[in-house]
Amino acid sequence: xxxxxxxxxxxxxxxxxxxxxxxxxxxxxxxxxxxxxxxxxxxxxxxxxxxxxxxxxxxxxxxxxxxxxxxxxxxxxxxxxxxxxxxxxxxxxxxxxxxxxxxxxxxxxxxxxxxxxxxxxxxxxxxxxxxxxxxxxxxxxxxxxxxxxxxxxxxxxxxxxxxxxxxxxxxxxxxxxxxxxxxxxxxxxxxxxxxxxxxxxxxxxxxxxxxxxxxxxxxxxxxxxxxxxxxxxxxxxxxxxxxxxxxxxxxxxxxxxxxxxxxxxxxxxxxxxxxxxxxxxxxxxxxxxxxxxxxxxxxxxxxxxxxxxxxxxxxxxxxxxxxxxxxxxxxxxxxxxx
Numbered sequence: 001x002x003x004x005x006x007x008x009x010x011x012x013x014x015x016x017x018x019x020x021x022x023x024x025x026x027x028x029x030x031x032x033x034x035x036x037x038x039x040x041x042x043x044x045x046x047x048x049x050x051x052x053x054x055x056x057x058x059x060x061x062x063x064x065x066x067x068x069x070x071x072x073x074x075x076x077x078x079x080x081x082x083x084x085x086x087x088x089x090x091x092x093x094x095x096x097x098x099x100x101x102x103x104x105x106x107x108x109x110x111x112x113x114x115x116x117x118x119x120x121x122x123x124x125x126x127x128x129x130x131x132x133x134x135x136x137x138x139x140x141x142x143x144x145x146x147x148x149x150x151x152x153x154x155x156x157x158x159x160x161x162x163x164x165x166x167x168x169x170x171x172x173x174x175x176x177x178x179x180x181x182x183x184x185x186x187x188x189x190x191x192x193x194x195x196x197x198x199x200x201x202x203x204x205x206x207x208x209x210x211x212x213x214x215x216x217x218x219x220x221x222x223x224x225x226x227x228x229x230x231x232x233x234x235x236x237x238x239x240x241x242x243x244x245x246x247x248x249x250x251x252x253x254x255x256x257x258x259x260x261x262x263x264x265x266x267x268x269x270x271x272x273x274x275x276x277x278x279x280x281x282x283x284x285x286x287x288x289x290x291x292x293x294x295x296x297x298x299x300x301x302x303x304x305x306x307x308x309x310x311x312x313x314x315x316x317x318x319x320x321x322x323x324x325x326x327x328x329x330x331x332x333x334x335x336x337x338x
Contacts, residue, residue, distance in 0.1 A: 006041050013037060028057035032068050048075060055088075237302070245277045248285045252334040259284060262329060267318045279303070283311050284330055292327070 013034050020027040031054035038046040054068035073088035249255070259281070260268040271278055277285055279301065286297050294308045301308070312327075319326045 006037060009037055010034075010041075023057050023060035025057075028054045028068065031057060035068070035071075048072075051075065241282070242276065244282070244285075246275055248277065248289075249275060252285075252288065255285065255288065255333055256281065258333045259330065262319050262321060262326065263315065264318065264320065267315070280311055280315065283308060284315070284327075287312075287327055288330055288333060290331070 013030065017027065017030040017034060020030050031050045035047050035050035035054060038044075038050065051068050051072050055072050058068060069088050073085045076082075076085035076088065256269070256271065256277075260270075263269075269278055269280055271281065282301055283297055286300060291297060291300070294305050294312065298305045298308045316323050316326045321329060
């Protein structure tokens with residue numbers, strides 16, 4: 001049968017190929033025949049294997065009549081490997097022109113336009129795909145740049161908002177501390193005020209009884225002298241200021257040393273007793289408590305407004321810090337501790 005004849009031909013050709021010198025013209029011709037044999041048998045893989053071996057042998061042997069390369073180009077064309085098919089067919093045409101084989105040139109010329117056109121179409125398609133891919137990449141890059149710019153702006157806004165929030169939080173913290181301090185001051189002074197009022201009521205009652213006794217006994221001269229005397233008022237003022245000094249020092253134990261840090265050594269004020277304040281310190285103690293109006297300070301300490309103003313101006317001008325920040329700094333003494 002025809003199949004049996006192909007088998008016998010295979011048994012003859014394979015030993016012949018083994019006898020040929022590798023990479024020689026004879027090896028290329030035998031490999032080409034075996035390739036055609038397997039093609040007739042329908043064994044495509046073996047056909048291509050020996051076709052490749054024949055082509056390699058032609059190239060290494062510098063054979064220009066390379067039929068195998070042309071057939072390999074046709075096979076690659078069928079497999080859509082257009083780039084290599086185009087390369088091999090043009091190499092075949094170049095070799096055919098080299099040794100002026102018109103028959104081979106005509107055979108190649110029939111196939112070359114098809115392969116070349118397919119190759120050009122494929123390249124155009126690849127270029128379109130490349131342009132499309134580049135366009136998409138450029139678009140995505142623009143989108144990414146836009147997103148980055150947007151995120152950068154959002155981060156700047158977020159950072160600004162965070163700073164504003166932190167600033168507001170610091171203000172709230174200071175305000176809360178001030179409220180706590182004010183509440184503490186109010187509690188301290190309300191308690192002392194109520195106690196002092198009770199003491200004053202008792203003293204007024206005792207004073208009233210004393211005057212009543214003098215009037216009942218007809219001791220008019222003594223009664224008049226008692227009413228005329230300011231000793232009672234002076235005693236009560238001393239007690240009142242003592243209570244104020246004690247309460248303030250209890251609330252702000254570091255006030256005096258912190259106040260003195262704002263002044264030169266020769267202008268610093270040191271009270272005679274740790275639990276008492278001088279007139280100057282009382283003025284700035286009231287300022288520390290938020291009473292900044294000179295008229296109110298004057299009424300509280302029973303001095304003239306001019307005297308209060310002079311004291312304030314004197315120490316403001318002698319301070320180690322700018323004048324406009326002197327009383328502002330005083331109002332912060334003890335604030336952190338509180």
